[in-house]
Amino acid sequence: MISPESVLPIPPGNNVRTAALTCAAVTDASQRTAELLSADAAVHVDAGRYADGRGAMLRGFLRSVPATVRRRLRYPLLPYGQAMALAALATTSEQHRDALMMLEAVNGQHLEAVRPRPSTGPATSGHSAADAAANLAWVCDQISHETLSRLFDRPLDEAREGFGPDLQVPSHEAYLDGIAAFYAHLGQHTGLVPVWQDAGLNQADGLKLVAEALADQGGADVAEAIARRGEGLRPVVERTLEYLKQKLKAMHVTGVIKESWDPLDGPAQLDFVRALMARLGDQLPADVRAQPPEFFVNRLEVLVRRYVQGRDRVIETFRGF
Numbered sequence: 175m176i177s178p179e180s181v182l183p184i185p186p187g188n189n190v191r192t193a194a195l196t197c198a199a200v201t202d203a204s205q206r207t208a209e210l211l212s213a214d215a216a217v218h219v220d221a222g223r224y225a226d227g228r229g230a231m232l233r234g235f236l237r238s239v240p241a242t243v244r245r246r247l248r249y250p251l252l253p254y255g256q257a258m259a260l261a262a263l264a265t266t267s268e269q270h271r272d273a274l275m276m277l278e279a280v281n282g283q284h285l286e287a288v289r290p291r292p293s294t295g296p297a298t299s300g301h302s303a304a305d306a307a308a309n310l311a312w313v314c315d316q317i318s319h320e321t322l323s324r325l326f327d328r329p330l331d332e333a334r335e336g337f338g339p340d341l342q343v344p345s346h347e348a349y350l351d352g353i354a355a356f357y358a359h360l361g362q363h364t365g366l367v368p369v370w371q372d373a374g375l376n377q378a379d380g381l382k383l384v385a386e387a388l389a390d391q392g393g394a395d396v397a398e399a400i401a402r403r404g405e406g407l408r409p410v411v412e413r414t415l416e417y418l419k420q421k422l423k424a425m426h427v428t429g430v431i432k433e434s435w436d437p438l439d440g441p442a443q444l445d446f447v448r449a450l451m452a453r454l455g456d457q458l459p460a461d462v463r464a465q466p467p468e469f470f471v472n473r474l475e476v477l478v479r480r481y482v483q484g485r486d487r488v489i490e491t492f493r494g495f
Contacts (some may be wrong), residue, residue: 211280212368217402224263229275236279247427252280253361253368254325258425262432267439274433303452306445309434310453313478316430322423327365334467336363341406349398353380356414360439382490384410387417430476443471452478 211232218225250257261273284396314346315321318481337359341351354373357380362370370376385394388410401410434446447467451458470477480490 208248208368211252211368212256214357215252215260216368218222218263219256219259222263224265224269224273225447226269227272227277228260228278229272232273232279236282244401247282248365249282250280250365251282254366255422255425256368258303258422261429264432265337270433277429277433297480303445303449305444306449307452310446310449313415313430313434314481317427322426325426326366326419326422329366330360330419333360333363337411341408341411343398343406344402345402348399349401349407352401353377353384356380356382356407356411356417360415366418383418384414384419387414396484427479431478443474444468447471447474447477450481 214225214228218228252260257277261277264270264273335354341352343352354377357367358369358373358376361367361376368379370379381394384397388394388397388400397410401407444467447470449468451467452465
C-alpha cells in the first residue's frame with residue numbers, strides 16, 4: 175500500500191520515478207503502478223500545484239517498456255477525476271501542453287496525439303481559420319451530452335447496478351465496511367476514482383466522497399443515518415453517484431476548455447470566437463454579427479458552454495452581451 179504522504183515530489187529530470195514505474199509494470203503489478211501514480215498526483219493536487227513534466231515523464235515511461243507490458247497495464251493509469259484535477263492546475267503554456275500529454279498517456283495514447291494541436295502562427299495573424307474551426311469541433315464533441323454520458327453516466331450507472339445484493343446496514347461497523355466495498359467496487363469497475371489494496375484507504379476515501387455528496391443535507395452523519403434507518407446503502411450510493419457524475423462532468427468540461435486554447439494566446443482565442451460566430455452564421459442577430467469578435471473574447475468560456483447546451487442558449491448569451 176502506498177499513501178500520498180510517502181511520495182515525495184521528484185524533479186522531472188530524475189529517473190527514479192520512471193524506474194519505479196517501470197519496475198512495477200514489468201513485474202505485472204498493474205495495481206502498484208496505479209497506486210504510484212495516484213499517490214503522486216494526490217501530493218500535487220493537495221498542494222494546489224501542477225506536477226511539471228509529468229506528461230513527458232509518463233509518455234517516456236510508456237515508450238520505454240515493451241509493448242507486451244503496455245498491453246497488460248490497466249487503463250486509465252490514473253483515475254479520471256485525479257487526472258483532470260491535476261491538469262486543471264496547469265497555468266503556463268508549457269504546463270498546458272504537458273497536461274494534454276499526461277491525459278493522453280494515462281489513457282494509453284502514448285504514440286499519437288488525441289487531436290491535432292493548432293499550428294502556431296505569427297502573433298499578428300494568429301492561427302488559421304481551419305485550425306480554429308477544427309478546434310471548435312473537437313471541443314464541442316468532447317463536452318457534448320453524448321460524450322459526457324459515455325464517459326460518466328453509463329459507467330457509473332453500470333457500477334451502481336453491479337454493486338452487491340446485500341446492502342443492509344445493521345451497525346456502524348457494517349456501514350463502514352459497506353462504504354469501503356462500494357468505493358472499491360466503484361474504482362475497479364469504472365477507473366474514475368483511485369482504488370487501493372488497503373481497505374482502510376478505500377473506506378476513508380469512500381467516506382469523504384459520501385460526505386461531499388450529502389454535504390447540503392448534513393454530510394457524513396446524515397449519510398449513515400439514512401443507511402441505517404432501514405433503506406440500507408442504496409439511497410446513499412445513488413446520491414453519491416449522482417453527485418460524482420456532476421462533479422466529474424464539471425471537471426471534464428473545465429479541463430477540455432482549458433486545453434482548447436492558451437489563455438495567453440490572444441490571437442488563438444480571437445480565431446476561436448470567429449469560428450464560433452461563423453458556425454452560427456445568420457442565426458445570430460444582425461446587431462451581434464456587427465460586433466467585432468474581440469468584444470466576445472473575454473466571454474469565450476461561457477459561450478462555448480452555452481453552445482454545447484444548444485444553439486438557442488448561445489444565441490441568447492450573445493444577445494446578453
